[in-house]
Amino acid sequence: MFLSTSSSFLLATILVALTLKQTNAQLSASFYATTCPNVSSIVINVIQQALQSDPRIGASLTRLHFHDCFVDGCDGSLLLDSTASIQSEKNAGPNTNSTRGFNVVDNIKTAVESSCPGVVSCADILALAAESSVSLAGGPSWNVLLGRRDSLTANQAGANTSIPSPFESLSNITAKFAAVGLNTNDLVALSGAHTFGRAQCRLFSNRLYNFSGTGNPDSTLSTSYLATLQQTCPQNGAGFNVANLDPTTPNGFDNNYYTNLQNNQGLLQSDQELFSTSGASTISIVNTFSGDQTAFFQAFVQSMINMGNISPLTGSNGEIRADCKKVNGS
Known part of the structure; x- marks a missing residue:
């Protein structure tokens, strides 16, 4: 089928608009469909192994996703260790001596990197781990929306003020x-x-x-x-x-x-x-x-x-960390 000049222009305009929409798109359940199609099964396998020795781990991983998302969005900032320039959110009041499961997140990241190096963000791993943990405990399962990127810094002060406390009204x-x-x-x-x-x-x-x-x-x-x-x-x-x-x-x-x-x-x-x-x-x-x-x-x-849609970093914002505990190159 041949298109008139006006039709061609209209089609080009639509394609540009769709490209821009995809560039600015939020999250998608099929984000890793071609780049890391097995990511969900990798996450589930690591958590299943962890559950054998720690029946609490599913709840702990779900809580990590919650505590990450409430501080500047779901960006993996909670996972960063302290450095000369970063005050870790792990040391904030709601997290210190309380949040747990970071070793399991690291194990998931290692397994994912082995299969799909440089592709899956730590923020997305937290979202996938929460869904797998709930499902494995007999709860619902769902298609996790993906495509988050990882933050370059943490916000300890924000963690102290933004995360709901069990003592609050x-x-x-x-x-x-x-x-x-x-x-x-x-x-x-x-x-x-x-x-x-x-x-x-x-x-x-x-x-x-x-x-x-x-x-x-x-x-x-x-x-x-x-x-x-x-x-x-x-x-x-x-x-x-x-x-x-x-x-x-x-x-x-x-x-x-x-x-x-x-x-x-x-x-x-x-x-x-x-x-x-x-x-x-x-x-x-x-x-x-x-x-x-x-x-x-x-x-x-x-x-x-x-909750998983709270201010995610997408597109060219942030990065895909190679190690969830530190920004790339540090």
């Missing part, structure tokens, strides 16, 4: 979610990741003995659950013992987290406040997810995709 946490474009439904859905994993006593022991200076435990804790937690976390203990975030199915990804909240068995203050804050819009969402696991899974997938 619901209104403060909601504001932190809103600051990165996530809404209340995202907040409740993503909090459901606390359906697996552990938390250190120091992150909730204030609820067990002297909550808000009252001299009494947090009244929103069930008395039986309180007694169990006090055994795990003695009043003058060091604070590094761990308790299951979900006392019912601690290693499985399900909707029991929300039923726990209804039963006053949310481990962290920030968990229980989703249900126990009077008049909060989060209460009805908790009730929905508690009664309908499919609804929770669908919402969780969408919210993980939403």
Whole structure:
């Protein structure tokens, strides 16, 4: 078929527009379809191996993705070690002596580099690791959107202020979610990741003995659950013992987290406040997810995709790190 001059011009204009759109495109599930088609299976295999000796690792890897995305976007900045010019986010308050799984990320990166050198970013590895971890624990699976590049620096100060704290009020946490474009439904859905994993006593022991200076435990804790937690976390203990975030199915990804909240068995203050804050819009969402696991899974997938879209570096921004712990050439 032959095209007129005007038609040829129109076609050329469309092609240029499409090229620009692709250049500025956000993320795509098929980003590595030709350059590293096996990347997902590589990630899964490494995590499966790690799970054999560490049942907590899936929750820990999911948390790394969360803590990375909330600081200047999903750019792998959390993975950088300190240097003369970089203050590592690993040493920020929400991360120090708390975030874990960096060795597994390094193992994934090594395996990916062996198959597809210089192609897959550390930021994308975090996103893929989170999806694999959730799926392997019995949760939903989804097509991870990919194409992120890695940051050239870290933001320790930002990590100290941007990552939601278990001690904060619901209104403060909601504001932190809103600051990165996530809404209340995202907040409740993503909090459901606390359906697996552990938390250190120091992150909730204030609820067990002297909550808000009252001299009494947090009244929103069930008395039986309180007694169990006090055994795990003695009043003058060091604070590094761990308790299951979900006392019912601690290693499985399900909707029991929300039923726990209804039963006053949310481990962290920030968990229980989703249900126990009077008049909060989060209460009805908790009730929905508690009664309908499919609804929770669908919402969780969408919210993980939403979170994964926070300010990614794409195109020529950033780099593809050869080693997730350091910028190239350092």
